[in-house]
Amino acid sequence: MAALSLRPDGFDELGLRRALADRALPFLVAAMALLAALALAGWDGAAALAHHWEQGAGEVLTVQVPQPNDPAAQGPGTRLVRVLALLRGNPGVASADALTDKQLDVLLRPWLGAAGNRLAVPLPAVIAVRLTQGDVDTAPLAVRLDAAAPGTLTENHDIWIGRLARLSRSLQACAGMALLLVAAVAAAVIAVATRAGLAARREAIEIVHGLGATDSYIAARFAGRATMLATAGGVVGALLALPVLLTLALLAAPFAGPAPPPATPAGVLMALPAALWLALPGLPASAAAIGFLTAQGTVRWWLRRLP
């Protein structure tokens, strides 16, 4: 290894500066890095959604009480009061709150419009129930509620949450597959470029080989050049991906949390998840690793034809 370090900087005995062009390969790797960044963003977004649904929405129950102000069939008070009392007294229920008229109006506005509260439609009371854990068996509770206030509808979100979580996990897997595919295509592009370089510089390689160069020596020349070009492409791709990811993050911000980030430069930058901030610098590093390993493997395999 000490021998390699003694070579003068820029000594290009194989003429690789012309054989491994400095335009096409970085451009293609940059495109791959941009696609990888988008796939990473998709993977991260799908993972966040799945986590959010599984952890948050999975513990929520919705109870609809028709004619809430009528007397309850069992016990004192109105149907709504009785159902609320039963819910709050049930183990596993963290909270049970009836939506106010205003909250109900907001909830129904997409379907009934602004005139929803003036329509003469009898609306049920809606109770948002938060459970202490997601796996509470709600069937017996629904039976008791229905007995106290016939017609009460208990809607467990588990089924939908499960479906949505499976969907987001599938999206996450697709993003992961896309990432692997992009890496494979990048490796293929580098392998093709390396093979073209080998074909173009075959005579020089044979001369250097004949002078006693080892496979490691020759492969290191190609790997050094390929790594440099792939790194440059990775840096360009990551820089191009940054504004795209920031835009997507800003668009997705309302779905991710209760409050959108402030419209300041720092707030815009904060919109991007920390995982993606860590992944972006990883793109040039990954491109460099793919370039190095692919060139090393391709050259060493090719050199086996020489004695």
Add this chain to the structure above:
Amino acid sequence: MAQGRGTPQGAGRVFLSPSPPDPRDNVAMVRFDRVGLCYASGNGQAAGPEVLHDLSFTLPDGAFRWLLGPSGAGKTSVLRLMYLDVRPTRGRVLVLDTDIGAAPRDALPRLRRRIGVVFQDFRLLPHLSAFDNVALPLRIAGRPEGQIRADVTEMLRWVGLGRKHVSRPPELSGGEQQRVAIARSVIARPSLLLADEPTGNLDDAQAQRLMQLFKELNRLGTSVVVATHNDALVERHPAPALRLESGRLVRQE
């Protein structure tokens, strides 16, 4: 050759002074034992016809040999076996005490560094300067750059190209390219020097200077094999010869 260009003789002698005795010096430099060679056919799979048949000879350490024969006799194939460019199809080839047919592939580069080769077509790297072409074997061997600079500068001066060290091969004449190729072949002080039709691109005066150089290197301990079909050159510089015809050794002196 260098002396003919007016290069100080002493400098060359100092530069080419023999290395300390090597314990392997007592063994044969090259030994062929019933060697046969086939090249792969066009598709790289099946072996083609045999181009060398049952070659057996020994080249003692420090010897000078002509390798003679008409075109197509197999001279280049014999040299290729000696500089480890091909392995024998059958038989045994020992070069510098190593059986090149049985040696692992990763053992050959170190062996190649002890063999200098002068090709008829020079095989210089056209994008490198004369200095970098000559320095290449030393850089491959991992020598310190300071030593390389001193050795290559001295060597280029010795072959009369001290002022053309930055010139690239396309900017040099045929004779100058030949001298760069020779400088590259001997810069690492090889134990074995092989030349394939080295005078093919040279005029008579240049060819004479080249032969003087080979003889000087041989006198200093390097084993030399020169393949040629230039009979006049051989008559002018009599030495033992191996004569090939149709891939067979027909005379050995």
